Each structure stands twice: as C-alpha cells, then as structure tokens.
Amino acid sequence: MTLRSAAARAFAGLALAALIAANAPLRITGQLLDYERGYVFFTTGDGFRVAPNVEIDDFATGKPSPREPRARSWARATFDDAGTVVKLELSRTRLPAEGDYAAVRHFAVALSTPVPNPELAPPPSSFLGGKHYSGKRVTVVFTVEVPPNTPSTAVVYLTTDANAWDPQAIRMDRLDALHFRVVRVMLSGTHLQYLYTRGSLQSVERAENGLDRAPHVLDLTDADSRTVTDVVYRWADDVVGGTRQIAPGTIPTPFNPNPFPNLPTGPSPFPRPTGL
C-alpha cells in the first residue's frame, strides 16, 4: 500500500465520521436532580426544557419506562437542534459517560445572568501556605516518644476523631523502651485529630504540665510520605509518688507500701494485719 492510498483512506474515514457526527443527535448521560414543570435538571444544577411530547424510555429495554424521571435516576437525554430534550432513557444504575456536556450546556435555562463567584477563584498560594490537597495517597509514619515511667509491657495506641475516639483504634509497634511507631496510608486533605493512649481514656496522654491536652492535629497535604513525631510527657493515670491509679472496674485495693505483695505470707510485714 502506497502512502498516497493510505492518506486517501484516512481522509475518507475522517470525512465519514464528520458526516455521521453532523447528523447524530446531541446526547448526554448524567444523574437527575428533578423533573417538573417542563424541565429536567441534572446534578450539574442545569435545567433543560423538555418537549411536551418527550419520549421516556427504559434505557435497558428501549421500551417506554414504567416510572417517572426523578432525583437520583440516571438518564440519557437526547436534544433536538433547539436544545429541547426530546427523549429521556432512564436507568437505576450509573450510565457510562456519553456526549459532550459542554455542547449542551448553553441550552440550560436560567433567568439571571451568570455572575462570577469570587469565592471560587483559586486561592492565592499564600492563603493555603502553598499547600496542595489532591486526595492522593500519602504514607504517614507516626513516631512517639513516651515518658520514661511507661511500663515495659505497655501497649500504645492512637485514638482519633475518625474512629469515634476509640482508645484502642490504632495499635502502635514498640521500637524501644521509649518509642512507638505505626505506619498508615491516608488521603491528602485528611484533617485528623488524635491522641496517644495506653488502651483507655483513663491512660490517655496529658500535657507536659499534667493537664488534659487538646488533641494533636494532622493536616495532610500532598506528599509521597509524611513523618509525624510527637512526645508524650505524661499519662493520665500517673499520680504522685509514681504509683498508678487503679483502672475502673478492678476491685479497689488500698495504697500498699509493701513492695513485695506477691510473696508468700510470712513474718511481718507480710501480710497486713487483719482481724484487729
């Protein structure tokens, strides 16, 4: 095949496609917001005139639809040259995108002249501090340094507003005596509030000054990965003298200075005197 014949065939194909396109009816698919008073509305917010004798079919069967167009329905709309919808084919399920919406947008009816909305202008980079939120997946590494009095068998968790403050929502891995770590994948744009706990809100972290602290805030911007490093200064169940409060639900035992309470009974001071 010569170059000349190939070009001629391509030209003929394009011409045929253009011819077909010129005669093809304008069609778009989309989800409906409403159908009333002679208009059909798509979720773009645009309303289009509907012909009085509009044909309403079922998309799957091609037969007249037994139900009316309504909010959430998917539909393929066919427009005439005047921009009036002459046919609606309805579907309960999402329809594949079809048609060029820009080609029909000018048919949308609106009484008022469009007015620019200054709130929709792209914010200056200073507004977001140069931050970008595209929703991409970001690997987030949380590393926390815990107080030196944290028990060697302690397990540390992250509790977050996204998990309804479940105090054992995200278990962390022990790195060493003072550090725990966990890796999560989150979407950029995530705004997360979180606290560290030892498994309950009675053992949640406290501020350096010993008072309840506000949750940490993670504002996740676009990045491949993000490292979050925090320090826990105290736990809520730390009390004076280094002893810990008894967890709710355990049977209360009085403060006992006996350092070896588990040893077998024997001479005083084991056990505490009774029957006095």
Place this chain on the structure above:
Amino acid sequence: MPLLLAFAVALAVRAPALATALIRLHADSIRFYYDRYLIEADGGVQVTTDDGVSIVGDAFSMDLKLNRFLVAGHVRVDGKTGTVTGAALADFVDFNRIYFVPITSEPDRWTFLNDDFAHPAKGREMPGDTFEFPDTSNATPFLTAAGVTIGARQFMSFRTVRLAALHLPLESFYLNFSQNPNIVQNSLAGATLDLTYEFAGSANANSALHLRYDPSNKTYYSFEQHFATTKAYAAISVNPLSRPQKFYDLNAGARVTPTSQISLFAQESAFQLGLTQPLDAQLTTYLTATQALKHASIQGSFQVTRFALLPPPPNHQGFYGAPEHFWNPQREFFGALGLSSFPKRVGRLPLFYSYRYGVGNQNDPYGLQNYGNVVYTSWWSNYVGTTVYSPGIKLGDHDNPYKVYTLTALFDKQRTTYSLPHALETATTTVGISRLLGSTATASLTYSISHNGDYYKNGQQTAYAPVIPVVNGVSFPGFAAFQGVATLHTLSLNASYAPSPNLAFFMQARQHVDFPRAIPHLVPLPPTNVLGQPLIASYVGQPPYDASLEVRFRILPHYALDIGRTYYFGFGGLRWNPQFVVQVTQ
C-alpha cells in the same frame, strides 16, 4: 454516692453546651453508610433546621464529614421570608452558603449568603459539585431508619431503625462523631467483647446499653450515661447490670481554671440481686487535683475507702444474708501531695532529667501494720525521686532509616521514707537498642536492672525474718537470703510485623535472672484484668522465661480481633498461660 453523682453532673453541665446546628430529617427511607459517614434518604423528604427553615423534597443526601446536605426533586422551602420552590437546594453548613435552583417563571440559580433568605445572590456561580449525589451503588447501608436528628459535626440520633447486617429493629440509635474526646470518656471496665447500643443522646450527653463478655463474668449487660462539654465530663455506669456483684462507677473531670483541673473516680461495689437491697456494699473514691506551674506541676491525690456503706446488720451476726457478706466497718484514707518537674535537657547533650518530691498520709483505724508489737493505724511518708534518660542516640548509616540503630537509656531512682521506721528504695536502669527491619517490621532488645529494697531501721531481721519455703516437699534454703532487697534483671526482645493495616503480629520474649531466684509454685502468676492481661509488668518470683505472642486482624470493616497468649517454657510444669487474651476492638 448521690452527692458524688450530683457533683460530677454539676461539673459536666457547668460549662456551656456545645453549640451545634440541628437538622431534623424524616423520609420514607433513610440509609446511613457508616464507613463513609453518608446519610441518604428518598421519598417524602422533610427537613427542618433549628433556625426555623423547613424544606421538603424527593431525595436527601448529607456528607457528615463535609457537613453539607442536598435536597432534590420538587423542593419547597418555607422560611421566615416566605416560600420558594425549585429543583434542588444544597446547604454548605460550615460556610453559611445555601445554593438553590428555584423555578419561578423559569429555572434560575440563587445563592443565600449567611442565612439571608430575603436577598438571594442571583446568577452567582456555584461550586461544580454542589448538587452531586455520592455513588453508593456498591455500598451496603449500616442501618435504615424513618427519621434522624443530626447535630452538625457532633451526633446523629435515628428513629425507627433497622440494623442492616442483623436485620434487627430498634426504636432508636445514637451515634456520636464529635471532635470532643470527652463525650467518650467511660467508666466501664475492659471486656473481651463489648457491643454498645447507644439509644439516646444529644451533643452533650448520651445513654448506652452494653452487651459484654469477659472470662470472669461471661455474658452480661451494663448501662452507662455520659455527659460532656469541651472542658468537663462525667460518665456513670452500672456494670455488670445482670450479675449480683455490681460496680456502680463514676468517672468525672473538669478544667477548673486554665491551669488547674480535677478528676474524680468513685466506685461502689455492691452484691445485690437485681436492684434489691444489697447484702454488702463498699465505696472507694479517688480524687485528683492538678495545678500547673511554669516548670512543674503539683498534684494532690486522695483515696478514701469505706468498706461498709450499709448500717450494722440487725441480726448481730455480723453479716447480711450469708457469712461471706460480713459487715466490715473499716475505713481507709490515703492522701498525697507531690511536685513533678518538666523534663529538662542537660546542655546540648541528648540527655534529659526530671525530679519529683511529695508527702503522703495513710490512715486506717483498724491498723495498717503490726511492727515491733505496735499496731500502726496511721503513718506519714515522703518521697524524692529523679529520672535521667536519653531518648535516642542514632548509630549506623544515618542516610538509611533501615540501617540505623537507636540506643536509648534511662535511669530512675526513688526513695520513700515512712514514719513507721523504714524506707523503700527503687532504682531502675534500662538500656535498649532498636532497629527498623523494613517498612513493616521492627525489633528491639532491652536490658533492665531493677533494684527494690525495703530497709528497716534496726529491724531488718524482724521485718524480713529468713523464710525457707517448702514446695511439694522440696525445701529451698537459698530463699532465706532474701531480707527485703530484691534485684530483677530482665532481658527483653520485642518484635512486630504488620504486613498490612488489617493484620499485625507482636512478640515479646523475656529472660528474668532475679534475686531471690524464682521457685516453682511459690508465687502465683500476677493478677490480671478481666481480659487476662497482667496488671504488673515484673515482680519477684516470676518464671525465668516467658514469651508472649499476639495477632490482630480485622474481621469486619469496623471490628478487629486481638488474640494473645503467653508461654512459660515449662517452669514448674507451666507451659501456656491458662488464659488467652482475646479482645474485639473497633
């Protein structure tokens, strides 16, 4: 207890209520998608807001995280300025913007700014996704309902509910998704499984029934009531509600000033059938007050126990019902006041230190200890302690996080002296090294020496007279060397492997070389909580070797299962810990 309850509720309600916009929705069908925080509704949609606006339409959609909702199809809006009709309305609650597609003589586009319904901004351009419905075609709703009240960014309270997974009809269902952690402060003990049914609530309170299981109590019910503001909370519970041995718990706290706060935990333990007259009841109250200073904090801690809340038994037998419910009029008090410094860095070294000091008093009219033929009913104590630590020294290839070793070290020492002439000294030295093994695994090796001494002035032999234990006919004379001073050496290897967020393995293996040496069957395993987790990390007489394994995996989108168990390598014939640690978490 009633006084404490009133005190706690007063704490919780003294702060202003959480301000929240209320949205009430009725519809033929309401669906809630828990994993996406979406509420979708169709048919006969009626929405009312707390600013007096009523909206009806065919369909409703709300993204609770974005805090915006959409009403579409034959929309009618009734407000203070009249009625308008149209195709759709979208309310971006956080931004005070309502976007509306009215149909007057023809369709139009209006924007109501800052709830000003009298002066719409006509023709104003709208965000591109203003009227988009979320795609829920492949999602299963968590529940369906006929009505819901939504507190924006706070809670939702459904009516006439059916839980989709269980096909379970419920009269109501409440869910809180507040950013205020105080609303989930709880007073219940841990449980292996806790299925919570929150049946009523608002932005500041909620009521919940719990169906629970733990190895001690088996299956039982509990009730809990929460109150919360941003600065105060109170949680009140009865647990187990369906067992005779009940715990009435109160957990409350409040920020009193910007630099001070108090917290309160009170527990009444009662043996009672149903809600009848208890056969015994005791109350323990812990009150903690914290005052922040510039470089330190002061904390007061008080504990009061009344072993008998009931009056003396009328039968003069000394008990109610049965001898095990003996009436014990004993009362105990412990109070302490302590100062703790913030950690301070030593120059530019990777070294920090803190110190602490405090005094305490303990009182028990029935006697705390008999020593030297003297019954001590009260004593004073004071302590001083310090901690020095290095949080991390990096060794190895600093450019490669997986080839860096991190060295940590800490030393803690405290001396507590008592008016009964003895002193407790504890000194703990820990050194550890850790390394990341790729992005999914970690390992660390830690060596710890803990020295615990109880020193009696001129009476060590009296207080700790030599004991030669005999276990199963075998005597252990070496134990007689123990005279109140113990040293525990622990080598610990920790490792974790988490190949995915839904699956993780944890391992801890320890070797204990202690003085006094562990003797099989002399010392029981440490007490555990209801889940089977030991309440103390290390103790005199622990088996020389133990290894704990744990696996956590997700069984449902909202539930994970933890299973763990400890192995003791045949010490005294003991191999596996009799108890698994099993817990279902969110």
